[in-house]
Amino acid sequence: MSGPRRIDLAAWEERYAALRAAGLAERWYGGPLSRHVADGDLRLRTMRFDDSPAALRLWNFLLTEEERLFAARTRGVKIVGAMKDLGTVPVLAYSLPGLVAFYPDGAWWLPCLMEDSAGLLPIADSLGIGESFCPVRAMLGAFVSGTQFPAPDLLTCSAGAGCDDLSAIAQRLEALGRPILWWEIPRRRPPEPGEEEVLLPGGSRAPAVLVAFVREELARVLRALGELAGVAPTEAHLRRGVAWSNRLRDVLRELRRLAFTAEPAPLPALELLLAEALALHFCSDRDEAVLVLEDLRNEVRARVAAGTGPLAPGAVRVFWVNPVADLETLNLLEDCGGRVCGTEYLFTHALDRIPIDRPPLEALAGVALADPMVGPVQDRAQRIVADARAFGAEALVVSRIPGASHCAFEGEAICALASRELGVPAIEIEVPPVSDAVRATLATRLEALVETARAARGAAARGGGG
């Protein structure tokens, strides 16, 4: 067959049969993509996917997390739900034997949500958490329905300078009788003159006193994890856990670099988003998560070496900010002639290497404080602009998450800085979990962005400035 392509579910059926006939080896969670539709992931019917076996493995790994979690429960493995935690508590949990962690907030990215086949949002509605909240409210529906994941043995949640919506939703959950181990994340403020400071992953700085505070909060969480695992956590446990997480982050960093910089784009934005999300929680199987990512990275390496990819050459390079509530929107960007050349999905700090030159808890406290959501929007905007510049972005999209309180004010600040510093068009869009009704207007925005960037490219080529 010809080079890499984006294909729909029906084409995957044929391709899967051909791959199997040719001897495709799969893990226990393998199988045709279409089987997940029967499980309720109806959105898959209209999405387009990368056609590589590595991408199929990624999708299958992601969409079988629920089976993995229920199997873990059956085996007696202790399950930790780490809410509003982008890459910190899972690192601690996987450092200890007999624990798996997962990310309940991730329920809002499940393709079953995007046609509401699992009924998660109506459950949240019925509990008073309606559409004025972020779609992460799907998590509440998932807890109540009990179908997406088993009830965790320990449920943790950060609160403080993070997302107000999630905090409110988690409090509603606690009121329903689900005990939560809360840990506090303070707002990251710049150090005052003369105040001892710490350089955080990603380049921001925080007062040492804040890092010390978060370290003690994480130590409290670690004690609870140790009690759950029945072991006394040691620094050696944590160092091994950090090393393993860094291995995954290293693979992901290479994958991102290749995917963002190669021409033509070697991987669609959709699969790259799934890959990035693995850094948060390892999809309940840390060892397998690394192998899945290495497989995908190897596919991308081969494509880059061969100069091939599933998207046409010359696509407009778009930096994408915030995860989309309807994954199909990333297909739409590519249909409109764009490609993702950089991302900031609110968890960039979970992709940065965890420092190993300091005690692990202190290093993880720094990671937690590097969360773009807990610091000034200017910090976030500056990192986005720096990354967009480094990846050669020609345009920027801020995808607002409907109802998310932080999105109300961040978008304009990010767009304004990108426009001023980079001179590229920057737009805000809002993508609801079920976006079919606004598909035409979303397409107009994305097409117009691509047209505008192409016109700038043409003007620059003619010497008319960019």
Next chain:
Amino acid sequence: MAFAGVDAGSRTIKVVLLDDGGSAILGSAVADQGVRQAERAEELYARALGAAGLDRADVAAVVATGLGRTAIGFAARTMTEITCQARGIHHLHPAARSVIDVGGQDSKVLRLDAGGRVLDFAMNDRCAAGTGRFLEIAARLLDLPLAALGTAALGAEAFAAVTTMCAVFAETEIIGLLAAGVPPAAIAAGVQRAIAARLVALAGRRLDPPTLLTGGVALIPGMDRALAAAAGRPVAVAAMAQCTAALGAALLARGA
């Protein structure tokens, strides 16, 4: 040969026919779009051609734009309203550096460079509160023709406070204001003020002068004045305000 632009908007369809040199407008036409957009566009196109003494064979290329652009089967290609609007406005008003385009169900703000190229843009979402649809709702509640709504607003001695957040809430508010005996002219002025405030918020940093107002709502008397007051700077109504995007599409069809 001639060139054609078709703007299949959310409320109306507009057609502009250009001559080969791109300097003469051979014809233009506007019609409500209804639900059978493709058929209505065909009819309007045929009517415009007939009025200009042309037939289809005389047209070298057609570009379609607007929300319904992909439904226009006789167009050779499609471009978004953003690009077409910028092209049309620059053709008519080369000095323009920003454009406020208020249509039936959406609104857009464009920032242009000296060559008419789009530097940046914003579009409304979530609500029709900053669009012509809001004016239609108000006109219906005030029992006024749409055009008379603007005239009434211009004659108002005061304005009523109307929300900018939501067209549906605003509808309830208008009913309440009428029940409280607030003069319709003051409500009309308040509605225009609310739309203007919404548009200026959408525009944010993009309102470089000179600013042109275009789109169907630009034809409502007083909207330019309300916008100028909200923006704190002059806002002029574009020539051919309802047809500037179709004109831009025709210019793009010609390759200009």
